Amino acid sequence: MLYLIGLGLGDEKDISVKGLETVKKADFVFLESYTSLLGRDRESLSSFYGKDVLEADREFTEGAEEILSLAKNKNVAFLIVGDPFSATTHTDLVLRCKKEGIQVEVIHNASILNAVGKCGLQLYKFGETVSLVFFTDTWKPDSFYDKIARNRAAGLHTLCLLDIQMKEPNLESLVRGKVVYEAPRMITISQAIQQLLFVENSRKQQVFDKETLLCVGLARMGYPTECIAYGSLQQLADYDFGPPPHSLIIPGQLHFLEAEHLELFNMSTRYRIGETKGCSKEYCQ
Amino acid sequence: MLYLIGLGLGDEKDISVKGLETVKKADFVFLESYTSLLGRDRESLSSFYGKDVLEADREFTEGAEEILSLAKNKNVAFLIVGDPFSATTHTDLVLRCKKEGIQVEVIHNASILNAVGKCGLQLYKFGETVSLVFFTDTWKPDSFYDKIARNRAAGLHTLCLLDIQMKEPNLESLVRGKVVYEAPRMITISQAIQQLLFVENSRKQQVFDKETLLCVGLARMGYPTECIAYGSLQQLADYDFGPPPHSLIIPGQLHFLEAEHLELFNMSTRYRIGETKGCSKEYCQ
Numbered sequence: 001m002l003y004l005i006g007l008g009l010g011d012e013k014d015i016s017v018k019g020l021e022t023v024k025k026a027d028f029v030f031l032e033s034y035t036s037l038l039g040r041d042r043e044s045l046s047s048f049y050g051k052d053v054l055e056a057d058r059e060f061t062e063g064a065e066e067i068l069s070l071a072k073n074k075n076v077a078f079l080i081v082g083d084p085f086s087a088t089t090h091t092d093l094v095l096r097c098k099k100e101g102i103q104v105e106v107i108h109n110a111s112i113l114n115a116v117g118k119c120g121l122q123l124y125k126f127g128e129t130v131s132l133v134f135f136t137d138t139w140k141p142d143s144f145y146d147k148i149a150r151n152r153a154a155g156l157h158t159l160c161l162l163d164i165q166m167k168e169p170n171l172e173s174l175v176r177g178k179v180v181y182e183a184p185r186m187i188t189i190s191q192a193i194q195q196l197l198f199v200e201n202s203r204k205q206q207v208f209d210k211e212t213l214l215c216v217g218l219a220r221m222g223y224p225t226e227c228i229a230y231g232s233l234q235q236l237a238d239y240d241f242g243p244p245p246h247s248l249i250i251p252g253q254l255h256f257l258e259a260e261h262l263e264l265f266n267m268s269t270r271y272r273i274g275e276t277k278g279c280s281k282e283y284c285q
Numbered sequence: 286m287l288y289l290i291g292l293g294l295g296d297e298k299d300i301s302v303k304g305l306e307t308v309k310k311a312d313f314v315f316l317e318s319y320t321s322l323l324g325r326d327r328e329s330l331s332s333f334y335g336k337d338v339l340e341a342d343r344e345f346t347e348g349a350e351e352i353l354s355l356a357k358n359k360n361v362a363f364l365i366v367g368d369p370f371s372a373t374t375h376t377d378l379v380l381r382c383k384k385e386g387i388q389v390e391v392i393h394n395a396s397i398l399n400a401v402g403k404c405g406l407q408l409y410k411f412g413e414t415v416s417l418v419f420f421t422d423t424w425k426p427d428s429f430y431d432k433i434a435r436n437r438a439a440g441l442h443t444l445c446l447l448d449i450q451m452k453e454p455n456l457e458s459l460v461r462g463k464v465v466y467e468a469p470r471m472i473t474i475s476q477a478i479q480q481l482l483f484v485e486n487s488r489k490q491q492v493f494d495k496e497t498l499l500c501v502g503l504a505r506m507g508y509p510t511e512c513i514a515y516g517s518l519q520q521l522a523d524y525d526f527g528p529p530p531h532s533l534i535i536p537g538q539l540h541f542l543e544a545e546h547l548e549l550f551n552m553s554t555r556y557r558i559g560e561t562k563g564c565s566k567e568y569c570q
């Protein structure tokens with residue numbers, strides 16, 4: 001039996017009671033460690049559960065042989081930050097289990113897709129979600145631009161998920177046949193805005209403007225140090241949101257309640273009323 | 286202090302460990318009882334928490350006076366099925382707290398918006414969510430039709446949330462000045478499809494066709510009796526999904542992995558391989 005268990009976003013206590021009970025009775029516990037990031041490390045989870053938590057990196061999970069072979073006769077808990085169906089890999093794992101006759105049970109949890117509702121924008125007014133990946137000298141995929149344009153034209157908000165690379169193989173090392181991994185890196189709000197403006201500058205369809213477009217930056221959603229700020233792209237790009245994970249929302253048309261809620265996070269107002277600039281729970285809430 | 290605590294979708298054990306700890310130390314515990322429905326009643330929650338759980342119906346919550354006045358000096362836990370920001374009412378509650386200087390803390394959980402990922406459709410490929418309300422003789426709002434059309438044109442999936450009326454005042458009784466409440470009612474997948482086809486018949490833009498369009502019906506997501514089925518609108522309309530809450534997804538373009546995952550829930554295949562028609566955990570998983 002394979003249990004896919006969502007951990008939510010913050011720390012070890014965001015697992016559900018049902019999820020925790022399942023982990024405690026499992027024979028093996030794996031933590032998926034490459035599509036997302038929790039506010040706690042694997043050791044904290046181990047000590048909270050009173051169980052060994054094994055790392056499942058990309059190769060291990062996508063290969064899946066070991067997980068499948070264990071799940072045939074044992075109870076395997078596979079822990080996923082957020083909700084289990086936030087990444088395609090886990091769909092693939094379910095399909096492979098079904099093919100081999102292994103039962104799968106899913107224990108849901110919060111994901112960034114619903115937690116962003118905390119900023120005050122209504123979840124049912126979001127259009128298609130976009131993903132921003134790291135630009136390189138030769139690869140600058142910009143399909144997000146058309147999606148944001150389409151959402152904005154329909155008055156819809158756009159959640160921009162920012163790439164997380166926890167354990168990517170170094171390309172040169174692959175060529176040499178000996179795999180070396182890059183250090184973990186995640187796109188920050190500031191980098192994401194640079195990429196957005198880079199594409200705006202080349203496409204020039206006036207989908208954004210760094211001075212006038214008001215957006216929402218969200219850092220470490222669900223962590224004790226969570227930070228939400230609402231301001232122009234320029235203001236957000238200049239702001240120190242602290243460590244990732246970060247997300248960015250480009251709003252569409254605002255209902256008056258949404259506008260009123262966003263004002264709680266308005267950077268300009270906060271500065272005017274004399275609050276200190278800097279990211280902390282005190283500042284951001 | 287006001288704690289907005291998501292309960293997730295299934296039963297009392299879908300609350301997070303953090304949420305449960307917060308409930309246990311709260312001075313007052315309210316359950317919001319009109320925007321959604323949990324697989325357990327208020328009494329089961331009370332006995333699981335070892336605490337009185339008070340009902341917060343629409344009038345009580347939208348009035349909010351009592352909650353705000355208690356939260357000024359006491360710890361109030363306000364429990365919401367799914368995630369706290371699934372309904373506009375809760376945004377309003379946050380704003381009123383902020384105005385009165387009451388601190389608000391949010392504990393997230395799964396909502397139907399991410400749990401539907403279990404059917405295999407990728408969450409980032411959903412367009413705008415639509416809501417279907419009960420049609421009456423004189424009121425048949427059909428704005429969902431244009432939204433579904435727009436999503437489908439862009440290749441995106443549409444989640445249709447189906448109206449839940451837990452405690453609606455009877456209009457005649459309102460006129461007479463003495464409020465009487467209607468019995469709870471929820472739109473079923475079958476009713477939703479009738480409404481969709483009614484609008485298709487009058488608008489005739491060929492956004493759906495009951496024989497060819499393959500959709501996903503989802504009943505009681507997160508409950509032990511959860512049921513997911515994939516078939517034509519006609520097949521889904523004829524199928525007994527059991528009691529609500531129900532949801533419906535109208536898919537856009539399918540990635541091959543999505544198509545493969547949906548096949549697990551394909552009604553035609555299931556019939557062909559001789560499974561019994563009827564909704565049960567055994568059938569649906």
